[in-house]
Structure formats: structure tokens, C-alpha cells
Amino acid sequence: MHLDVGNALASVAKPGVTEAALERLDARVALAHERIEQGRTAHEHGYEALNLPQRTDAAEIRDAVSSLTDAEAVLTVGIGGSALGAATISTALGIENAYVLDNVDPEHTSAVLDNLPLDKTAVNVVSRSGTTVETLATFLIVRDAMETAGVDWASRTLVTTGDEGPLRELANAYDLPTLKVPDGVPGRFSALSAVGLVPAAIMGGDIEGVLEGGRDAMESLSGSLFDSPAYAYGAIAYALDLRGARINAMVPYAEALEPFAEWFAQLWAESLGKDGMGQTPVRALGATDQHSQLQLYRAGPNDKLVTLVRPRDREDREIPETDAEELAYLSGNSLGDLLDAEFRATEASLAAANQPNVRIELDRVDAEGIGNLLYQMEAACVLAGELYGVETFTQPAVEWGKRAARGLLGGGDFEEAQAVADKEPYWIQ
Template sequence: MTDLTVDLGNALAAEARPGVSEGALDRLDDRVARAHETITAGMAADGFGYASLGLPERTDPGAIEAAVADLDADHVLTVGIGGSALGAATVSAALGLADRHHTLDNVDPVETRRLLDALPLDRTTVNVVSRSGTTAETLANFLVVREAMDEAGVDWTERTVVTTGAEGPLRTAATEQGLPALSVPEGVPGRFSALSAVGLVPAAVLGGDIEGVVRGGAAGREALLAGGSLFDYPGYAYGAVAYALEQRGATVTAMLPYAESLEPFAEWFAQLWAESLGKDGLGQTPARALGATDQHSQLQLYRGGRHDKLVTLVRPRERADMAVPATDVEGMSYLGDATLGELLDAEFEATEASLAAADQPNIRVELPRVDGPGIGRLLYEMEAACVLAGELLGVETFAQPAVEWGKRAARGLLGGGEFPEAEAVAEKTTRVVGGE
């Protein structure tokens, strides 16, 4: 089996509570077909948001590689936040580049100083990403990085690439300083932009297989256009069942990959699902976990807690492996006939069975391997799942009004303009316990 697959068996009503009956799936598929018509029409018209699902056809890996060809580097430091950073981290990790790709996606001064002190700045490319070019956290970190490079005697203009919109401070800086600059795709919210320059520049600088990533996304797009049913297309199967389970009380969705190189994917998924679907009192709350590590922490809740969760277990079918050395020590000798990969697979299947035995709904997602095509396909299908879930919920999938409210409030507090949202900070109700 070479394609991505979604196994819904443990989310059926016969196995889980809440669960979805086969009859309900049949009825839901009629709605999926109508949503598919809306989605494909939006794709054809390059409509806002729907254009995201056309990125594999619009993204030119060769052009990205050419733009960064002169940025010889051992490390990449991405300065961005949210969708301007999580997709790139996911791609880099899947391509085995996590130890060379670093991210400043917060404004914690302690962590910023630690990272800048640890990096060889003369061998680091700075990758600055912001659609608007006005994101306060990104601009502040960029100014801090520039100063650190100046103090280290490094010409930051020779080591910086910018990905931004057609206008704004970052576009102006790139033009004035002659920096290599790429464009964020039009009509694509940041959290849906991983299969564009937004997500691919760091891997391109470090020599990763970005062509394979785009090819994997293209395979997902072809499957979507050839499908139209939750019984044909894995992305729709996932999105439809996640929607159906939410309607039945599963208001938490836990993403549990069984590969360390997919841990950033769980973070990317959390933003995608939360920011896209959390509107009008709807949307599942995402949780992030890592197999097998979090079997020793979060699994107790997922198995023994409320029946308000959908757990998604993700694994590659193929991976590099390592043998466990033989030993005669009692209680350990049985491990000597196994490999670490076999142990991880056993942990995966045991967790899946444990959840099913407790009637907790779970879905299995498998990809061929964690590589360029594999991560490209996984990202695309989860984006399609999210878009479908948004259509079924009837929410504005591609908007993020709560995020914009917070941005305006913060900017007003910092003196970046007059924003009424900033006044809400002074109106906070306090009832302090402790202190002097």
C-alpha cells in the first residue's frame, strides 16, 4: 500500500461512544458530495481560502531553490509566528532537518537570547516570514536578530531572505536592502500555506527535497478531484467523521503521531483545526501528544476520562530501524529479539486497542513513510479535511476574527495606533489572592 490511508473502524458506533453508525455515514456522504461541489468550485475560481487546495499546482520548487541559491548556510533561523512558522517546522522535521532549522515564534527574551547565543550566526540564514509585514512579534524578533548579527560582525543583509506580501514594511526592507524575497500566495491564509514558499524556504536553503513535498501535495489534490465521497477520499473521511463525532459530543481532538519527526505536524494540525473551526460556539479543541512518550502521561485521560475525545493515531508504514541488543537479564531478554521500530509499532497497536476496549473513538492514519512526498500528502489531506469540516459546520473556515482582535489589542498597548480593543485590558476584573 503506497498511499495515505484513514481507518475509521474504531470510530464507528459499534465500537465507540460516541460513534458514527454506518447509516449515518451514508446519509452524511450526501452532504459531503454537496460540500465537494462547493470546494471544487472554489478551487476552480481561486477563491479566498479554497485557493489553498490549489497550491501544489501553483508552487514552483525550482523558483524557490533559485531564490535562495546564494544563501549558503549550515542553519536556518525562521522568524515568524503561527502559520508563518509551523508549516516550515513540520516540513523540515519530516525531511530530517530539525536540528538545523530553528524558529523564533515567540517573544520570550530568555529563549531568544539562548538561541542567538547558541547559533553560529555567520553560518545561519535568517528566514523572515509575515504576510502583512506588520506582525509585531515577527518584526520585533527580526530587529533583535539584526542587532545580534551586527554585534557579531555579520552582514545580516547577506544572510536574510524574506517571504511576505506585495506591500508592507518587510517588502520595503527587502527592496531597499536588495534581499531575496518570495511572495506569500494570494488568497491563502497562513495556516494553509505550508505547501508554498512559506513552508518550503528553510528546507530549500538546507538542501531538502521540497520537490517531493510538492509532489506529495499534488497527489493529494489529484485524489481529491477524483473523489467527492468520504468513502473514496481519505481527507474527506477524516473531516466528515471528525465533524460527526463533534456533533455527538467529541469536542476534543487529540493528535498522536508515532514518529518524533511528526511531532511538529501535531502542532501544525492544532493551529489548523483550532483557528479554522473554532467559531460560533463550535469546533473541537486540539490536544497534542507523542507516541509512545505520552502513553505514560496523557493516555490515562484519553482512555479513562470523559467520552468527549477523538484520538488520531498517525504512523509511517516504513521507517529506518534499530535492533535491541540481546541480553540474558531476566525480565529484559524478551526485548532482545525485537527492534525499536517493532516496539513502537506494538505500542501503537496496543494504544489503539486500549482505546477501543474502553469505547473511546479513535482513527488510524498511515502514510507510506516520513519523507517529502509523505509529509506533502499528509499536510494536503488534513487541509482538505479541515475545509470539509468547515463546510459541514457552516463556519467561516478561512477567517480568524479572534486572532485579529488580539493583534489589535496588543498593538494598541504598544503605541502602534489607536485601537479600541486595547481599552479592554484596562477593564479587567481583578480578585488577587496572595502577594503583599
Template sequence: MNVDIGNALDTSPGVSRDGLERLDRRVERAHGRIQEGRERGEHGFAALNLPERCDPREVEDTVAPFGDPRAVVTVGIGGSALGAATFSAALESDVDAYFLDNVDPAHARRLLSSLPLEETVVNVVSKSGTTAETLANFLVVRDAMQRASVDWTDRTFVTTGPSGNLRELAAKHDLPALDVPEGVPGRFAALSPVGLACAAIQGHDVEAILEGGSAAADRLDRAGAGSLFETPAYAYGAVTYALAQRGAGVNAVMPYAESLETFAEWFAQLWAESLGKDGLGQTPARALGATDQHSQLQLYRAGPRDKLVTLLRPTERPDLEIPETDLEGLSYLGGSTLGELLDAEFEATEASLAAAGRPSVRIEIDRVDERSLGELLYAMEAACVLHGDLASVDTFVQPAVEWGKRAARGLLGGGEFPEAEAVRDKETLIVDGN
């Protein structure tokens, strides 16, 4: 994996090479704090130890008794689902993967009516075991299985913390259970059983995912890794911070591979929930190359100068030849490939932004496989931790999210919460079109 920050220099907004040199001294100090947090296993920093802590055999042994299912459903929300969804979307498998990560009744009804429930494995993921959306969806899934005369206890396992409703449920019904790692916020848990159980069921190489994460972790441990000029993760974290300070309040992540589109969703949660505090943060936007060159690029190149565009691509991919044609004006395409066209689109987007003085960063991975994905996700987590340290925000808490959870629980009668009263007291000004 490599990160090219050249097109973020001397743009508008942008940072100079001298500015990066000055910032690098702060990166070195931040690196020391990050390494100390890792060594102590402190909350949040423990996530950067997952490639070494997570035992792939434990994950694989837990799911092995389910044999060869036709489908797997992960019931979770946010970090309990997006890491698994990223691996699933990126890697091909004969086992279909689905994610109940919302409580939209129409979606849940359609999904459950289409699944072969007798050949479906269900993974319920919640660290606390009390997440309302997750438990509600699980109860709906369990009911659907019972109505279909499927023994849900034979098709279900949980991934949860040491205590709570799901842990008690697993003990009562003798369900297989995987542990959510201690000290790791959900959005940083992709390289743990939270993100890897679905991958194991789909037959992906869990060990290779962790090896990719370990490769990125090794770069943090090497001598000199405290420099942004020597560590891709720190280069990205430092430049995003520098540009955010200079007005790039939006970070548009634009992978040039359909299989990485869900990665942009995972990144959006990581970036928004970790960095959006105290009036600070960088709003993640999601785009897909080359599709969104025909829509969003207009805004990125000619709209307000408040954006960084992160361009992501694999340098190796399967390819498909474009047939020869005698259509006027299109003959130049014949004999080339879709991959060559996509690379040309990538480089044209990059050049278009540069010509307009708009900042972009290029991230390249070797290929879309298990090892490269593990490396990419770990590097983005480390970049996020560095960005948060430089911005002096608490990267590992999410008070605004917790406020919303308490409000929803109070509205549903799950206790007395002042947040629920704030919802009830909402001011209204309704314009009725009926």
C-alpha cells in the same frame, strides 16, 4: 496514505455506518462547493491549488545564493513558521533550523548567543509585513548581526505580500524576496514558499513535497472523489465533524514517530484557528506515542467521553535491533526491534481505546519523507475545509486572533484600539503569596 475510521463506528461518542451513509450525501454537496472554490481561486480555497501553483525552482533559486550555511533562522509566527518547522523536524539535514516564533526574550537571547551568525541565513516571514512579534524579533536579530560585525543584508531574505514594511525593506536593501500566495491564510500556506524556503535551504526535495500534495489533490479531482468512502481526506474530515457533533469536542493527535511531533503542533493551529467559531469547533490536543501512553492515555480511555484520538504512524521506518538479554522477564524483547515494539504499542493503544468504547482514527503514511509529508499536510488541510463546510463555519477567517493583535498593538502605543481598553479594564482579584 490511508485513513481507517473503523474504530470511530459505534463507539461513545461515535457514528454508525448508516449515519456515515447519510452524511456522505452532504459530503458530496460540500465537495462540489470546494471544487467550485478551487476553480475560482476563492480566498482560502486557493490553498488547495498550491501544489500546482507553487514553483519549486523559484524557491530553490531564491535561496541558492546563500550557499551552504550552517544554520537557518525562520522569523515568523503561527502559520508563518509551523509548516516550515514541520518539514524541518521530520527530515534530517546538516543545516540546523531554528524558529523565532515567540517573543520570549530569554529564548531569543539564548538562541542568538549560540548561533554562528556569520554562517546563518535569516528568513523573515509575514504576509502583511506588519506582524508585531515578527518584526520585533527581526529587529533583535538584525541588531545581533550588526553587533557581531555581520552584514545582515547578505544573510537575510524575506517572504511577504505585495506591499508592507518587509516588501519596502527588501526593495531598499536589495534583499531576495519570495511571495506569500494570494488568497491563502497563513495556516494553509505550508505548501508554498512560506513553508518550503527553509526546506530548500536545508537541502530537502521541495519538488517531492509538492508532488505529495499533488497526489492528495488528485484524489479530490477524481470521479467519485466526493465520497468520504473514496477519499482519505474526506473520510477524516467527515468523521471528525460527525464525532464533534456527537460530543467529541477534543481531538488528540498522537503520532508514533518523534519526527512527527511538530506536525501535531501544525495541526493544532490549523484545526483550532479554522474551526473554532460560533460556539463550535474541536479542541486539538497533542500527544506523542508511545510516550504519552504512560500519561495521557489514562484520561483518553477512562476520562470524560468527549474525545477522539487520532493515531498517526509511518508504515516504513529505519529500525534498531534490541539486544538479547538474560534479565528475568525481559528475554522476550531480545531479537525483536524498537520498531516492532513501537508498532505493538500503537496497536495496543488502539485496541485499548476500542475495548473501552472510545473512538479513534488511524492515519498511516508510507514513510517520513518529503512526498509523504506533502500528501499528509494537504490531506489534513482538505479535511479541515470539509469539516468547516459541514459545520457551516467560515474556515478561512480568524476574528478572535485579529482581536488579540489589535489589543496588543494598542497596548504598545501603535494606535487607538478599543480592544486595548478592554484589556486595561480587566477585573482583578489578586491572591498574593508574598
């Protein structure tokens, strides 16, 4: 990963960070790096995520999915970190027919199932606890659909879960192939494990390359933000947040990276949004959202960091010549040229309006590239968490909602459910 922070410096942006402030912040980064390395070495909860590129066994994953590699489609049933990493990796690798059910919207669930060749679909069910209500409810529907279609669901299903719980019991009862959610790794940090790699492995994707990219990124971490793009990004985002850039707009300029922006949003929000702190991540897509959100980013409040992401190398397509005089300037150009011009124009436009922005470049959107990018962003997030002083690897606010929903469904007696029931509506209609 290559990082350009020039447009986030105080000489360009308001808010911005002075070079002197970066030098002072670097001392804190060094201390944070020591803590991160200590956590990794001791395999502490959360910090263990940064060991995944070395710890994950691609051969074990290949062996577990071997009975499913005849599939024409793969359907991942999970939610949040149990699905977003898989979607990000599969899309970046150009894998077609990889679907995700990560929302309990009944119409969408039915539409996906109605359009899948269920007898040729591999089902990948992911839940660490095996009790995630959305995942279990959706899987029951998927299983019922397969049975109704006369498909032996057990022969088409793989489970990725923890050592205990309903999914583990189900896998044991039906002798399903299983993989383990790694210990000590929160779901949103688990992309570089079986949690994120199974769909790609089933469809023949280069999961070894993804892990190699992660290992390369791991070796780039150092005790200085000036030598580590991951730490530099985490430190710059943190510093700008304190100076008023409370929103972080993640804007990839590649369709294959659109799921990455969604993955990043969960990582950044769930990890850092604590104790009244944390940047709010938003998602956009270049060049599409130049025609919508850019108006706000450039002319709205100076409360945003815009993160622009692009590959340095990509496949291209020439723009055909035309007799239309007003389009003559397109002659000899390609869609890649146009997208590059849009990218640089957006970057310059933001800088001209003093809106802080940074540029992230990866060599290309491929296995190594996406593995590297995911790891770098995870390391950036962990570093930012150290600087904020928050519990990066917990999500207590999410757990409140889970308990409330379960109580409303009759799954137990939870005071959070009572708080929902006590709400007094004030309708205007």
C-alpha cells in the same frame, strides 16, 4: 494517506457513528466537494490553498535561496502559519540546524541567538502583511545581534512577504532576495508554498518531493467520503463532534511528526472554532504520552476523538540481547517492533474502553509523505468547515487580541486595548 475509521463506528465507540449515518453524511460531502471545487476553480480566497501543489514553483524558490545555500543553519522568524509549516516540513525531512523563533519569550530568543553561528546562518523572515508585531520585533533583535557580531545581515537574509508593507520596503531598500506569500491563502494553509518550503530549500531538502506528495493527495479528492481519506477524516471528526467528542487528540507515533501535531492544532482550531462550534485540538506524542495522557483518554470522559498517526515504513534499530531473564522477551525485537506494539496496544485499549479513535498511516516520513499528509489534513479541514457552515478561512478572534496588544504598546488607539486596561484584578497571594 491511509485511514482506518473502524474504531470510530458506533459498533465500537461511544460516541460513535453508524454506517447508516455515514451514508447520509456522504450526500452532504458530495455537495461540499462541489463547493470546494468551485472555489478552487475560481481561485477564491482560502480555497486557493488547495491549488498550491500545482501553483508553487520549486525552481523559483531554489533560485531565490541560491545565495544562502552555503548556510550551516537556517533561522525562520515568523509566527503561527508563518512558522509551523516550515518547522513541520524541515523536521519531517530530517533537516538539522533548522531553527524557529516564533515566540517573543526574551530568554528563549537570546538562548537561540547565543548558540547560532550567525556568520553562517541564513535568516528567513516571514510575514504576509509585513506588520506582524512579534515577527518584526524578533527580526529587529536578530538583525541587531548580527550587526553586533560583525555580520552583514543583509547578505544572510531572505524575506517572504506580500506585495506591500514594511518587510517589502525593507527588502527593496537592501536588495534582499524575496519570495511572495501566495495570494488567497491564509497563513495556516500555506505550508505547501514558499512559506513552508524555504528553510528546507536552503538546507538542500527535497521540496520537489513535498509538492509531489501534495499533488498526489490533490488527485485523491472525490465527491464521496468513501473514496477520499481526507474527506472521510473531516466528516468523521465533524460527526463525532456533534455526538459529544468535542476534543481531537492528535497523536503521531514518530518524533519527526511532533511538529505536525502542533501545525494541525492551529489549522483545526483557527479554522473551525467559530460560532460556538469546533473541536478542540490537543497534542500528544506516542509512545511518550502513553505514560501520561493515555490515562485520561482511556478512563476519562468520552468526549475525545483520538487520532493516531504512524508511518508504515521507517528506519529501525535492534534491541541488544541481555542476560536479564525478565527482559528475555525483548531478544530478537527492535525499537520499531516495540513502538508498533505500543501503537497497536494503545489503539486496542481505547477501543476496549469505547473511546473513539482513528488510525492514519502514511507510507513513510519523507518528502512525499509529509506533502501528502499536510494536503490531506488541509482538505479535511476545509470539508469540515463546509459541514459546520463556518467561515473556515477567517480568524476574527485572533485579530481582536492583535489589536489589543498593539494598542497596549502604543501602536494605535484600539478599543480592544481599553478593554484590557479596564480589567480589575482580584489577587490572592
